[in-house]
Amino acid sequence: MNPMLDEEQLADTMLHDDDESEAEAEIEAGGPPIVLPPRPAPAPAMTTPHGRTRVLPRLLAMADTYYQGGSLRQAIELYFELVHDHAGSPQARQAEERLLAVARTYEQAGELRQARGIYEQLL
Numbered sequence: 001m002n003p004m005l006d007e008e009q010l011a012d013t014m015l016h017d018d019d020e021s022e023a024e025a026e027i028e029a030g031g032p033p034i035v036l037p038p039r040p041a042p043a044p045a046m047t048t049p050h051g052r053t054r055v056l057p058r059l060l061a062m063a064d065t066y067y068q069g070g071s072l073r074q075a076i077e078l079y080f081e082l083v084h085d086h087a088g089s090p091q092a093r094q095a096e097e098r099l100l101a102v103a104r105t106y107e108q109a110g111e112l113r114q115a116r117g118i119y120e121q122l123l
Contacts (some may be wrong), residue, residue: 047115056082056091069104073114076102080121 063078079102082095103118 052086052089056086056089060091060094063098065096072102076118083122 059078059082063075063082066072068076068079076099079095079099081088082092083099086092099118099122103122105116106112106118107114
């Protein structure tokens with residue numbers, strides 16, 4: 001028998017054992033990590049400067065209309081959408097200011113839970 005062949009066989013066996021150990025460790029740890037697909041790109045109209053300059057002010061105005069009409073939930077939802085999805089835009093900064101004002105109003109009314117929820121989401 002060729003001694004070199006025995007070393008190769010031994011190496012193959014050790015390599016195979018390592019693969020099994022890794023697989024067993026993955027199973028014991030709850031399986032391999034879940035990889036989520038990337039978030040889809042925004043619609044083309046929103047990626048162009050012209051589209052953003054036309055649409056974002058309208059979304060902010062719509063949120064303001066909800067707020068003035070007493071539909072706080074819809075206003076807050078839209079303000080947060082502007083803050084999170086369009087960060088860095090002037091409308092996102094304005095929406096953040098409006099959310100802080102809503103949170104202060106909740107706080108002054110003694111509705112600390114609602115105020116805290118807004119503050120924490122803005123972090």
